[in-house]
Amino acid sequence: MKFEILTLFPEMFEGVLGSSILNKAQERDLINVDTINIRDYATDKHKQADDYPYGGGAGMVMKPEPIFRAIEDLSIGENVPVIFLTPQGKTFNQKMAKDFAKKERLVLLCGHYEGVDQRVRDELVTHEVSIGDFVLTGGELPAMILVDAISRMVSGVLGSDESYIEDSFYHGILDYPQYTRPQEFRGLEVPSILLSGNHAKIARWRRKEALKKTLVRRADLLEEVKLSLEDQEILTEIKEELKKEG
Numbered sequence: 001m002k003f004e005i006l007t008l009f010p011e012m013f014e015g016v017l018g019s020s021i022l023n024k025a026q027e028r029d030l031i032n033v034d035t036i037n038i039r040d041y042a043t044d045k046h047k048q049a050d051d052y053p054y055g056g057g058a059g060m061v062m063k064p065e066p067i068f069r070a071i072e073d074l075s076i077g078e079n080v081p082v083i084f085l086t087p088q089g090k091t092f093n094q095k096m097a098k099d100f101a102k103k104e105r106l107v108l109l110c111g112h113y114e115g116v117d118q119r120v121r122d123e124l125v126t127h128e129v130s131i132g133d134f135v136l137t138g139g140e141l142p143a144m145i146l147v148d149a150i151s152r153m154v155s156g157v158l159g160s161d162e163s164y165i166e167d168s169f170y171h172g173i174l175d176y177p178q179y180t181r182p183q184e185f186r187g188l189e190v191p192s193i194l195l196s197g198n199h200a201k202i203a204r205w206r207r208k209e210a211l212k213k214t215l216v217r218r219a220d221l222l223e224e225v226k227l228s229l230e231d232q233e234i235l236t237e238i239k240e241e242l243k244k245e246g
Contacts, residue, residue: 001101001154003033003147006070007110008049008062010035012140022148025157033147041066041073050113059114067109067120074107082107082126083146085139086115089128092146094172096129100146101153108146110139172225173214176206207231212238 005013013035016022025031039047043065050060071082081103090096100106109116109125121128131142151157179190193205211234214221227235 001031001103001151002105003031003108003150004074004105005033005035005108005110005143005147006038006067007035007138007140007143008038008112009110009138009140010037013144016144016148021157022151025151025154028156030154030156031147031151036070036074038062038066038070041069053114057114061114062112062116062120064117064119067116068124071107071109071124076105076107079103080105080107082109082124084109084111084116084121084125084128085130085142085146086111086128087130087133087135089130091133092129092131092142092149094149097146097149098153100150106146106150108139108143110143112138173210173221174218176210176213204234208234208238211235212242215239216242 007013013033017026017033017035022031022033026033039049042049042063048063049066050062053059053061076082081100083100083106085108109120129142129146131145136142179194183190183195191205193201196202207230211222211231215235215238222235
């Protein structure tokens with residue numbers, strides 16, 4: 001998986017890409033990340049990559065010429081997504097991460113200031129993606145989030161593919177509670193079923209806890225996910241228990 005990130009501030013990525021799982025994934029050639037400074041493709045002596053908006057208004061707009069040159073220099077094919085990070089885009093989710101992870105190459109364009117010239121969006125961008133209904137100073141932080149989330153879907157990055165398959169949202173619901181040693185901490189015990197060695201009961205307990213957490217915190221997710229008959233029975237059980245508690 002190759003990521004090519006077009007940005008005005010490539011130095012922002014150094015800490016994230018040089019640490020933890022993403023750094024190890026690059027060392028093992030499971031992912032490759034290039035940060036490309038858009039200013040390097042500006043032709044004036046000041047390396048200007050932004051200008052005042054036509055029609056007036058506050059702020060600056062990123063110029064089309066350097067971005068066009070940068071993307072053309074990448075020589076990408078028709079099947080390579082060019083993703084513009086913008087609050088106006090479609091909200092990023094786990095399904096998008098899985099879909100993008102199937103690609104061999106992704107180009108991420110980080111906006112800044114008041115955005116980019118519309119001609120870039122019309123002619124070059126294939127996907128507009130947002131990480132939420134709020135505004136940041138630029139697209140660099142959203143780009144880091146996409147690289148991290150998508151890289152987790154690449155086989156071998158987490159060591160075991162089971163790690164990401166069991167993540168929250170991978171199957172459309174939240175994850176179950178996790179415990180580790182010590183068995184008792186400040187009077188708080190690990191649920192006894194996790195110590196039982198009965199894998200079938202443990203699997204059902206985990207599924208029930210995941211469904212319960214999703215029902216309580218993000219019930220909207222249950223409207224989108226396909227539930228098995230057993231899941232539906234477990235949900236009915238959970239709802240009855242919550243009624244008794246409440």
